[in-house]
Amino acid sequence: MTSQTLPQGATPSAAPRALTRGDYKTLGLSALGGTLEFYDFVVFVFFANVIGSLFFPATMPDWLRQLQTLGIFAAGYLARPLGGILIAHYGDILGRKKMFTLSIFLMAVPTLVIGLLPTYASIGIAAPLLLLLMRVLQGAAIGGEMPGAWVFVAEHAPARHYGFAIGALTSGITGGIFLGSIIGVWLNSTYSTAEIHDWAWRIPFILGGAFGLVSVYLRRFLHETPVFKELQARKQAGRELPLKTILREHRAACVLVALMTWVLSTAVVVVVLFTPTYLQKVFHIAPTAALRANALATITLTIGCVFWGWLSDRMGTRFAMVLGWLGMSVTSYVFYLSLPGTDASLLWSYALVGFFVGSISLLPVVGVRAFPAAVRFTGLSFAYNMAYAVFGGLTPMLVSVWQQTDIMAPAHYVAAMGILGAALGFWPLASRGWQPRGALHNPI
Template identity: 60%
Template sequence: MLNSISTPARTLTGQDFKTLSLAALGGALEFYDFIIFVFFAVIIGDLFFPADIPDWLRQFQTFGIFAAGYLARPLGGIIMAHFGDKIGRKRMFTLSIFLMAVPTLLIGLLPTYAAIGIAAPIMLLGLRILQGAAIGGEVPGAWVFVAEHVPAARVGLACGILTVGLTAGILLGSLVATAINTQLPKEEVVVWGWRLAFVLGGVFGIIAMYLRRWLHETPVFAELQARKALAAEMPLKAVLRDHKAAVVVSMLLTWLLSAGIVVVILMTPTYLQKVYALTPPEALQANSLAIVALTLGCIVAGRLIDWLGSGVTFMGGSVLLALTTWNFYSGLQGGTADLLLHYAQAGFCVGIVGAVPYVMVNAFPAAVRFSGLSFSYNVAYAVFGGLTPMLVTLWLAQDVLAPAYYVVSLCGLGFGIGAYLWWRKRGALRLQAEAA
């Protein structure tokens, strides 16, 4: 089922580090654009929906618009992946930046419900859909791009470093939101401060688009092109016909990834404010620390998967994520004195997501790799990542430990996938030994 990345056996070169750095920085700036919405979800809900509806319904609708970005990811991802497998990774890698920067800038300029009524949330929804289409091509494209540039023995580390770039975008969003909420009076944040975060995002997108001019096409794609070995038919058709097992494993891994990122990292600042009455600066400062820990966890997970393999990494990582997540959310019921420590521990263990792309980029052959990864990842994230905020929000109305229950249950899935990958590897090694 798993197909090794076909790159020469060598060490990482200066060019590899340049490619990783530019890809990670560009991904960070684009991911900032996509997630900054969630850090101002409370204010956006107040400004873009009627004031006379229940607070829980307003937040549910706000997270519904946030989820629309995830639901739009499959279409954008499939289209960009198709052309990425046909005409090149780099072109689509650059296009995704442009498609993200413009809607982000426009969100920062949108009139509110008080100004134009129901048209305000409708326009916000439309721009959020465009953002989703862009990120649908960005994330899988970035993983494929770096994996095809580095030697096979360093794919895990490379994907971990790139995932650090993506999570750095979340950190940047958290820091910007923290600065705005700390430096401006609450009234000014509501009037114009939140808009500044989106306008900055548009500028960041333009910078990222410029930076990607210095990237080169991947050696793997260039070789396929030279040998005229590109997919002769629609790549997605070949994926769905010949690589069903790889699609299933990739989708389940994406579900695990969405549980860690969406619940523990993206939703928790709002959760801390609503359930435990923390101020926005307090919640966002804790979140920033957790994201720093997450970036370290991604690098550790990427290195471990190169060393120990994906099965052992996912089994051990899932156990640790379950323990630290439960400790964090249940510990809040006794007070917030240990908030920073417990949140940082949970954030570090969410770093298991740094190992997820390693499995996915190796699950498909090069000719259809972009399409296979993009379809699996984006469809699964649309379903699981998109619906998770609404599901957990509704569950919270019944139990404040809803986030913990959700993440811990997904850790059980992660352990099972790890056991499956370990069993598959042992079987492959046994066959190789018998053939020898």
């Protein structure tokens, strides 16, 4: 996208140009920070069983301990709307870059603290309470990070590479899940169960916090987006409370982004985050095998994010949404119905569904252009985080309860969301985006 003069509130122009070295620098630094920040957020779930045994009483029933651990995980999602709305509010008023840097700092510090927290055996009930507080702070930070990253990169990218740039950024964010998987495989391969339980579980949190602080430093080399500079020049930034404008004029866009977030959160939480524990508990697959397959699926997911973003540039957003999310529905059944299977079938079927889960990159492709530039950060952040707080937080518990009566519950849920995502592709707002009055098309 470029920064030429536009109608009030319009999105940037579509003057064709190639990706420059500056574009790649912006994309690389943004994706690196997103990788580290998302790693910090999701690594918790990869060690949920160990954390549950250390931060809750040993006399507590296993199912209740797991439920309370998942509840602390969900608390991070519930904190996302407040953090996301506040960070986005100032992002629309003060600038994208400042809030983009602040969000990763607010993630790195709590992650480091989690790695240093005393356990229940040392400080009693204070241990889970402090863990809960850190998760709330993490949730608030990531609530601003992901929408901020999407907007920041979208407003820098040339129009003809818009989907590719957002897909590449999203692949960097999902790379954080891959990094967590790799650390999980490494820990389980290097240390005994007793060593992980005693002290090694702290390693991924300490590393994540330290590298997160490094990425705070790296983001100082980024530049403010040309779109926000234009808004400031035309004095369109901060004229009215952004959330007030969103709720009055852009409710349809909020609904669209919320429904797409339901699809995204289901794909990420169920297929990527929930399934490693599901494989171990339901099908008694060894932790190392489950995490190895998860790591491979995350690689194909990361590749898929780039592919589906690129496809939206070439074939249109509607085509990419229908193909990507219907494919996710079909391959989810291929994967879950093949369990436990063999080591080989576990790897290839998990990798296949992971590739189609990569179509989650279509949410920001649609979401960024669903709102005008002056309130874009707030609109995307509000709709995305409010929906994720509900669906992302409740999904693990819903699937956990559902699978007690039907072990195919994850497949049914993911498939249903894939069908919903494909149907949303036929909503004109999804394929064309927000349009100022009199516009014949959306420039991005």
